[in-house]
Amino acid sequence: MKLLLDTLRNIVGTTALLTESGDLAGYVSDWRGRYTGKALCVALPRDTEQVCELVRACVAAGVAVLPQGGNTSLSGGAVPYEQGHCVxxxxxxxxxxxRIDPADNSMEVQAGCVLAEIQAAAIEAGRFFPISLGAEGSCQIGGNIATNAGGTSVLRYGNTRENVLGLEAVLPDGRIWRGLRTLRKDNTGLDLKQMFIGAEGTLGIITAATLKLHPLPSAHAMSWLAPVDVDAALKLLGMFQAACGAQLSAFELMNANQLDIVLKHVPGQHAPLVEAHPWHLLVELSDTCDHARLQDTLEATLEKGLELGLISDAAIAANSTQRQTMWKLRHSVSEGNKKAGIGLTLDTAVPVSMVPAFIDEATRAIEENFEARVVVVGHLGDGNIHFIPFFEFDTWQALPDPAKTAAAVRRAGHDVAARLHGTFSAEHGVGRTLLDEMRHYKSEVELDMMRAIKRTFDPLGLFNPGKLIP
Ligand SMILES: Cc1cc2nc3c(=O)[nH]c(=O)nc-3n(C[C@H](O)[C@H](O)[C@H](O)COP(=O)(O)OP(=O)(O)OC[C@H]3O[C@@H](n4cnc5c(N)ncnc54)[C@H](O)[C@@H]3O)c2cc1C
Incomplete structure (x- = not known):
């Protein structure tokens, strides 16, 4: 291995090859601290050519390669296993x-760009890049693409997949695929970029991307409201969609348990409503029209909801500071949950119409069988509900076999999602956490097709082995 390390050091330079265990610590553990593995080293390339040389050296030595972005994966996808034989x-x-091209509404970025920096650069150019999630200050666009990240604006703008126009990637055979197109239409055969989107680093390393930009919304209207229950929340979604069409840009749900955790564990947060309520919705409208019109639509729809008895209480953001405060609260849920206990976050999605049935049935399945309370937070607008059976630290530590309990909890929730024609993995990726679920819920035909694609790209099985594909 010394020979390989010397070769890698020659490629990236001494300071960009980390081998000391102290230096590796931040790269071999996941954000939640649930997995810690080992690696031969961490290489920090400067450009695509260096990535290419690194890949060639690793493959020639038969050593596995783990592509890593901001290491914010919630499914153990970006950290190595315990054996320690990977780079x-x-x-x-x-x-x-x-570059940013406002006329093409496109932006070309290197894969290591942090999502928040991409958002800011788009705004500076008078455009909008819509992917937004709690980890946006540290996750990278390469990781967002590799996991097909979702977040809070999927309802209007789609997943990351819908916002990528072209890619550049280094293939496991060491060649560079230069597919940085900005075309909106291109029917010249298979759309190869789709292979890498959501592949979780198993088919190659994304080194750059061209992204789709949108008109920058100049007007926003936002409300934090309490629907009487989840059925009412669903009816309100339909009402907002009918009243504002594409102006509806976020429709986020959380239960009282989730709100309480954020208020208690994340400093500087305040309850948006005076009274306690079982369910909460954050609703945002945005557009390039004038603010007053948007605000009128919001208020009229809220009034209708109140008249129909669907809403118990509502607050409207009076200015952009209040709007940011509401978003901060929403984006703080993962931070609060990490501090509050052990939350087994299910990344489930069901058809939107099935959300009330899913929450109801999954809650019963958990509360009847486990000593956990149910925390719910999700993107109701697209049916992606993070259903989180939540254990106190003490209860978790007292479990005879926590891993077995975690698997049983996941299976109980995932079975409900499957019965309702849903999925066990909507936006966080499969990583290593959900490998058993891939075996259990995916058909043999689907798994065979995935394995065939994997063999074609990576016949030696060296790219992020043991993740995504069982
Ligand atoms: C607080 C918090 C909130 C979150 N909220 C959301 C949310 O709302 N929606 C959502 O979808 N996710 C969310 N996540 C999960 C996570 O942020 C996303 O999965 C994100 O897209 C991962 O980006 P990353 O750069 O951190 O990737 P990493 O964690 O480093 O890697 C993730 C996967 O992508 C692969 N990969 C990374 N970079 C590359 C590359 N350049 N080429 C090929 N493969 C690569 C890795 O091998 C790994 O399999 C959240 C995470 C946190 C911590």
């Missing part, structure tokens, strides 16, 4: 915004 290629030094 982590972390893209954080490749963070250049290469």
């Amino acid at each position: 982590i290629i972390n893209l954080s030094r490749m963070r250049r915004i290469v």
Whole structure:
């Protein structure tokens, strides 16, 4: 291995090859601290050519490669296993915004660009890049693409997949695929970028991307409201969609348990409503029209909801500071949950119409069988509900076999989602956490097709082995 490490050091330079265990710590554990593995080293390439040389050296030595972005994966996808025989290629030094083309509504970036920096650069150019999630200050666009990240604006703008126009990637055979197109239409055969989107680093390393930009919304209207129950929340979704169409840009749900956790564990947060309520919705409208019109639509729809008895209480953001405060609260849920106990976050999605049945049935399945309270937070607008059986630290530590309990809890919730034609993995990726679920719920035909694609790209099985594909 010394020979390989010397070769890698020659490629990236001494300071960009980390081998000391102290230096590796932040790269071999996940954000929640649930997995800690080992790696031979972490290589920090400067450009695509260096990624290419690193890949060639690792493959020639028969050593596994783990592509890594901001390491914010919630499914153990970006950290190595305990055996320690892999090289982590972390893209954080490749963070250049290469160009923004307002006429094409496109932006070319290196894969290590942090999502928040991409959002800010788009705004500076008078455009909007819509992917938004709690980890946006540290996750990278390469990781967002590799996991097909969702977040809070999928309802209006789609997943990451819908916002990528082209890609550049280093293949496991060491070649570079230069597919940085900005076309909206291109029917020249298979759309190869789709292979890498959501592949979780198993088919190659994404080194750059061209992204789709949108008109920058200049007007926003937002409300934090309490629907009487989840059925009412669903009816309100239909009412808002009918009243504002594409102006509806977020429709986020959480229960009282989730709100309480954030208020208690994340400093500086305040309850948006005076009274306690079992359910909460954050609703945002945005557009390029004038603010007053948007605000009128919001208020008229809220009034209708109140008249129909669907809403118990509502607050409207009076200015952009109040709007940011509401978003901060929503984006703080993962931070609060990490501090509050052990939350087994299910990343389930069901058809939107099935959300009330899913929450109801999954709650019964958990409360009847486990000593856990149910925390719910989700993107109701697209049916992606993070259903979180939540254990106090003490209860969790007292369990005879926590891993077995975690598997049983997941299976109980996932069975409900499957019965309602849903999925066990909507936006966080499969990583290593959900490998058993891939075996259990995916058909043999689907798994065979995935394995065939994997063999074609990576016949030696060296790219992020043991993740995504069982
Ligand atoms: C507080 C918090 C909130 C979150 N909220 C959301 C949310 O609302 N929606 C959502 O979808 N996710 C969410 N996540 C999960 C996570 O942020 C996303 O999965 C994100 O897209 C991962 O980006 P990353 O750069 O951190 O990737 P990493 O964690 O580093 O990697 C994730 C996967 O992508 C692969 N990968 C990374 N970079 C590359 C590359 N350049 N080429 C090929 N493969 C690569 C890795 O091998 C791994 O399999 C949240 C996480 C946190 C901590």
